[in-house]
Amino acid sequence: MSFRFPSLSTKVLFGVLATICATQAAMADGDRRMVPLLPQYKQECAACHLAYPPGMLPAASWKRVMAGLPKHYGTDASLDPATVKELSTWLGANAGTYKRVSEEPPQDRITTSSWFERKHREVAPDTWKRAAIGSRANCAACHTRADKGDFDEDNVRIPK
Template identity: 60%
Template structure:
């Protein structure tokens, strides 16, 4: 490879990385500081979702209706609601795939979730080892850290 060709290739790589960085940076990752009440209360029934998986408007509605949270009473003390809400809103998704609010503010009904899981038969979600689509960590072994690499998926029997 000539020096000029190598330089052009290197320049394109640097340009691609610079242009891609913002898109990758605001993808779903679990923020470093997670409120303990979020881990305790939310993860008691389902995966402690990454705040970046929903837009701020969805989180506002969810946190404003905890007494009727998808058929359960998930009420918290007002100070806890304020703390968790502030954290969720500060880390809410703003990137392309979460700009559109999913039906009923359900992550599992968002267009990107449905597309990514289209090969999963409905019966798989009903397995006792999985329970529902809301249990990301049942199959995504590193979901709690915000890692959803398809090479890390293990669908339990």
Template identity: 60%
Template sequence: MTQTSALSIRLAGAAVAALAALFATSVHADSGRLMPRDAPAAYAQECASCHSAYPPGLLPAASWQRIMTGLDHHYGADASLDATTVHDLSRWLQANAGTYKRVRGAPPEDRITRADWFERKHRKLDAGVWKHASVRSAANCAACHPGADRGDYDDDGVRLPAGLSAASRTWWRD
């Protein structure tokens, strides 16, 4: 192999690596659905003990600020945390909050499940799905999205619980 072709191969490899890194970064920044790699252990430990630990990109910064300052009455429960944990989680949520078109405006009551995009995506789902024993509520993303803890909500990965109607099982493909 000549020096010129070896250099060309290294440059091509470097270009591919740079594009892959750029793509991975832009997908994360644009989708907002992915769980950031630097998620604090306290986020999964505290938040996911009651519901899915939602990727912070699913809500705008203002919503996360209101949520974190109202933990003593967090959707009907007292989810209070020590001041240091609140500060650390708040800072991380703010830094990773959604900034793209879909989440620019805060949903009613700062609920992800009340966001326009969430309601539009789940509009054809039978109301009974939310009441199914293994689902219990729209906030239990992991019931149908096995990759929810990683922010993987891809339609191809949806696994609805057994016992749901055939119409419910194909709602996302319409």
């Protein structure tokens, strides 16, 4: 039995394939990584609602959301200019860039994005109206680990 070294072209081919696979894996996870929330972001935003992971909206949407804080979906959520600048910079740097989040949803609402609609298509309209849920924006009502940025379907419990 003799051992034969792979030819140079085989080595190159394997190297290229390995690089492509590693790049694809990095790209697939790159924007879906759980970014630790900025303490100031948690403090300001989670006072009223879930501090949504920045990867749920593209940078352009976050820019408009931050510019519209005085009329933030019907509420005055104004912040001082230094805080707005800090949060805007952080949100822009960590915004979603992967395919499903590249669209700018109507009114810059996560709940009106195509990917949100697709992921929640099996949820009956009446379910959103349950007292324990209240609205489509209340992720934590069903996603038991939403506060940790984990929206895995295995951790969904829809309240009665």
